[in-house]
Amino acid sequence: MIEVFKTKNIGFCFGVKRAIKMVIKEAESNDKIYTIGPIIHNPQMVGMLAQKGIKPVMDIKNITDGVIVFRTHGIKKEEEDFVKQRGLKYIDATCPFVKKVRRHAIMLKKMGYKVVIVGEKEHPEVKSVLSYLDNDGIVLQKPEIIDFRKIGVVSQTTLEKEYVLDIVKELLKEAKELRFFNTICDNTWIRKQEASNLAQKVDLMIIVGGKNSSNTTKLYETVKKIQPKTYHIETDEDMDKDWFKGIKRVGITGGASTPDFLIDMVERQVKNF
Ligand code: SF4
Structure with a gap:
């Protein structure tokens, strides 16, 4: 079993x-x-x-x-x-941590900083924060130098710290003054740590969560680098029995928006294979 x-x-x-x-x-x-x-x-x-x-x-x-x-x-x-x-x-x-991103961004704008939101341009959280700046902000998805001396940075809650820091470091090349609020949600980071640790101890990993969920997709990408036999599924029906041939230990985790009942169904199905 x-x-x-x-x-x-x-x-x-x-x-x-x-x-x-x-x-x-x-x-x-x-x-x-x-x-x-x-x-x-x-x-x-x-x-x-x-x-x-x-x-x-x-x-x-x-x-x-x-x-x-x-x-x-x-x-x-x-x-x-x-x-x-x-x-x-x-x-x-609205999640209080998302509101914190917004609050810091508004404050930075009022203080005269050019606000940079590190995040995905199309993500609703980023679009929301930008709208509260009357769209007067810059969204960066990769390291880039921008032509502003006084820069204030916030980040989408679900990003990796290293990814955000790479962008901040690049901005520092031109900025004379830079304020950075670390608005990454700890929950995302903790899940990645736990999933990465588990991935090293099992033969196969299952990541359960919406294909439209940014944090689940990122979790999958992180874990896949550690355990090549990693699958991102939405429900137990997405699994293929063949994946489990010769597999003895399976790790399961999920994104922040994955309900317990979907995890339980996946767990039951894996044990049945
Ligand atoms: S992962 Fe959850 S707790 Fe963290 S910011 Fe998003 S909704 Fe809030």
């Missing part, structure tokens, strides 16, 4: 747990709840919430009643303004 090992930090992170709890509580007394975009990057959980009447909408202007949920990654400033101007009911489920 295959032995299964899981990382200590598995299942929802603090921010996701908090957001899901908030919406499920609201759903007890309200049957029209909308999230702007998916509340978290996990299609299976978003599907489960939809059955409780919690539905993602892409355009906030289509909402005229019900309760609007500001998702964990944060929403854009213009969306928040729209909700407040219309007097719509809302729940702010």
